[in-house]
Amino acid sequence: MAPLSSWLQVDPKSHFSIHNIPFGVISTAEESKPHVAVAIGDHALDLHVFAQENGFSALSIIQPHQHVFSEPTLNAFAQLGRAMHRVVREYLQSVLLKDGPFKNVLQENQQLQQAALVPLEKCKMHLPMFTNDYTDFYAGLNHAYNVGVLFRGPENALQPNYKHLPVGYHGRASSVVVSGTSIKRPNGQILADPQKKEPMFSPSKKLDIELELGCFVCKPSSLGDPVRIEDAPEHLFGIVLMNDWSARDIQAWEYVPLGPFNSKNWATTISPWVVLMDALEPFTAKGITNDTQVLPYLDEKDRKSHYSIDLSVSLTTSSGTASSIGKTSSRNLLFSFPQMLAHHTIGGCPFNVGDLLGSGTISGESKNEKGCLLEQTDNGKTEIALEGGEKRKFLEDGDQVTITGCCGTEDGGLVGFGECTGKIEPAVSMSF
Amino acid sequence: MAPLSSWLQVDPKSHFSIHNIPFGVISTAEESKPHVAVAIGDHALDLHVFAQENGFSALSIIQPHQHVFSEPTLNAFAQLGRAMHRVVREYLQSVLLKDGPFKNVLQENQQLQQAALVPLEKCKMHLPMFTNDYTDFYAGLNHAYNVGVLFRGPENALQPNYKHLPVGYHGRASSVVVSGTSIKRPNGQILADPQKKEPMFSPSKKLDIELELGCFVCKPSSLGDPVRIEDAPEHLFGIVLMNDWSARDIQAWEYVPLGPFNSKNWATTISPWVVLMDALEPFTAKGITNDTQVLPYLDEKDRKSHYSIDLSVSLTTSSGTASSIGKTSSRNLLFSFPQMLAHHTIGGCPFNVGDLLGSGTISGESKNEKGCLLEQTDNGKTEIALEGGEKRKFLEDGDQVTITGCCGTEDGGLVGFGECTGKIEPAVSMSF
Ligand SMILES: [Ca+2]
Ligand SMILES: [Ca+2]
Numbered sequence A, B: 001m002a003p004l005s006s007w008l009q010v011d012p013k014s015h016f017s018i019h020n021i022p023f024g025v026i027s028t029a030e031e032s033k034p035h036v037a038v039a040i041g042d043h044a045l046d047l048h049v050f051a052q053e054n055g056f057s058a059l060s061i062i063q064p065h066q067h068v069f070s071e072p073t074l075n076a077f078a079q080l081g082r083a084m085h086r087v088v089r090e091y092l093q094s095v096l097l098k099d100g101p102f103k104n105v106l107q108e109n110q111q112l113q114q115a116a117l118v119p120l121e122k123c124k125m126h127l128p129m130f131t132n133d134y135t136d137f138y139a140g141l142n143h144a145y146n147v148g149v150l151f152r153g154p155e156n157a158l159q160p161n162y163k164h165l166p167v168g169y170h171g172r173a174s175s176v177v178v179s180g181t182s183i184k185r186p187n188g189q190i191l192a193d194p195q196k197k198e199p200m201f202s203p204s205k206k207l208d209i210e211l212e213l214g215c216f217v218c219k220p221s222s223l224g225d226p227v228r229i230e231d232a233p234e235h236l237f238g239i240v241l242m243n244d245w246s247a248r249d250i251q252a253w254e255y256v257p258l259g260p261f262n263s264k265n266w267a268t269t270i271s272p273w274v275v276l277m278d279a280l281e282p283f284t285a286k287g288i289t290n291d292t293q294v295l296p297y298l299d300e301k302d303r304k305s306h307y308s309i310d311l312s313v314s315l316t317t318s319s320g321t322a323s324s325i326g327k328t329s330s331r332n333l334l335f336s337f338p339q340m341l342a343h344h345t346i347g348g349c350p351f352n353v354g355d356l357l358g359s360g361t362i363s364g365e366s367k368n369e370k371g372c373l374l375e376q377t378d379n380g381k382t383e384i385a386l387e388g389g390e391k392r393k394f395l396e397d398g399d400q401v402t403i404t405g406c407c408g409t410e411d412g413g414l415v416g417f418g419e420c421t422g423k424i425e426p427a428v429s430m431s432f
């Protein structure tokens, strides 16, 4: 497909080309109640205003549902289903297309441009969806292997179940926050001496990131009603970047036998713009080949259910110096989101619209492709060198971590995720 | 306190004496939209109708908030806070009290009695609260010890962290269902031969119960904002019975290293009537003494934060024969709900009104006091004998499990929870 081009000026480096059209929730000086928008270049197209001012006049199918654009989350829009997402996204592309079929709607309507196109820097971004249940998987094979080697050695690095099912745990939905939210270092129980099993109360000293993708569900499923692997794609709304902040020392002490808990539930940051599954369709790819034959309920046959998203992580210290601390591709996953959903529901677990699936930490095979500091520093045994001479084993107060992710090329029009960022603040000081 | 008595006839065996006044969500023939009620004897007092018909005329403080009784969950009422719960509950007790101060409100108002008092058997019960996040703890020391012995032997039965913190995991909020909901046996991956780590797809063959208490939160707390142990009681709304249905074979295969997942997320049943913390106040007790000194953030000093609730579990097979399969007391917990909340929030995890804490399986020390079949049958190595000659290792299709729980005496007026029940249906039949 030849690249599309918009009458609106879009920098070729922008993640939000006309090929993308990601959905998010904004508030503005004019409308302080959170509502729905799409991103195009360095603007948001405010769909609450656009709908009110008759911007959807040429798309009759959406007209009975236009209230969804005035909602404070994307849930109502998501619930309309993938066919409707496709139609709305393509209509908006047509409206933005240079000399497209609906020129009169926006290209030739200065007044509506004035009202509905808001520079991104004037938009406050909100959590895009209300999430009732958040699940974090562990499908990054290289990450799971590297962490397994650290704690159990290379012989037993992967547990026997690892390639048979997407291992995961239930996360804390209330702790999912939007990019830009400040992140307080958690207090908790840690061991001063790992040999002596006597905990002390302390701010975490092993604060880490986890580079992940998140995927939102758009179609509910009932108690006792499994989602078949072939139907799973219709249940998926779109993808965001995710940083599953983790306190490794709290985790090491608490996690037996029921898994991570306070080490993970104090913040998970997601990027604000949801890139729809349709926008990612040109970038589908195979993930890591599973050398174990999975059971039929997980068998996708030859379907390409992963995406070629170039991911990178940077760390900016309180001195203001930024360093790249990792780059990898989202193809480094053993299980896909459809497989995660099929597995999650196979016993009858119900889903609501807005539920969130995390991929698990994504690492490549090489040294510079590791999605967390635990792997990069061998659990604090070594240090990484930052630009400007600083070093890190784990995160320090004042560090800001930013994940970016993007598909495609500047020539073809980028389909990217923008940023997922958060800055570490000191722990709450508590006295007893 | 001398027992109170109502002008409404209440069987002394009723769990819902005038000393209780539990809150729930009902729908009726007259009002099919779920709304709020309290239980008294074998009636519900429909608070939507009661409020509409001016039943709260003598309680001016609630008047600006009466809409909470027309809501489909107790969340809005819960959010009013413990002081308001206390006032409303005591007012309703006064209204129901024989020759009490507000005789004219209901005792002498036949018309309102007719409209607002609904026999319980005519009420359809709904989930009492909307739960954004559900957490299941593991605070039943005897249970944790017994299970530890089964899997790791008596030497390492309890993990080193067990007495230092309330171990828990995030559960699946969407799978919390109200008593009476049918429970489909889950399908999933299980090992045919535990030695050969090769899973097969099958309905679970080790379907189990877990006898627990659930506690609802009524006061929100923000990201990064720990709830202090001394403030925690103000955050707790009330208690329900809980059956955390568990598939032991799915659990055994999936749970390393991130904890239970599909083994637990297909259903957790709770009783429909929430017994408020104030109603339980006369039955406070000490739990199991912790021989480990906990860190100050968990130290309740001498506060009695447990309750003397007599719990029992019965199993009715498809033949209709019921057998008692366990009795114990809720004092068999090492950590209290305030301790669970203080621990859960110590790293900054936020809470919403309606969030649910599960206690963990409650077992006593003796043979007949075990809160799950895993313990009772040594993971299926032995069988339990039921009335009428049947035997069980784990649950069979058609089995109905009912948990009951009650405080106090018939003379003093029972404060009970009614029933938490569910019946096992066959697994979904799937072909590929
Ligand atoms: Ca993670
Ligand atoms: Ca449990």
Ligand SMILES: [Mg+2]
Residues within 6 Å of the ligand: A171, A175, A243, A244, A245, A264, A265, A266, A267, A268
């Ligand atoms: Mg997290």
Ligand SMILES: [Mg+2]
Residues within 6 Å of the ligand: B171, B243, B244, B245, B264, B265, B266, B267, B268
């Ligand atoms: Mg459960």
Ligand code: NI
Residues within 6 Å of the ligand: A043, A117, A118, A119
């Ligand atoms: Ni502009």
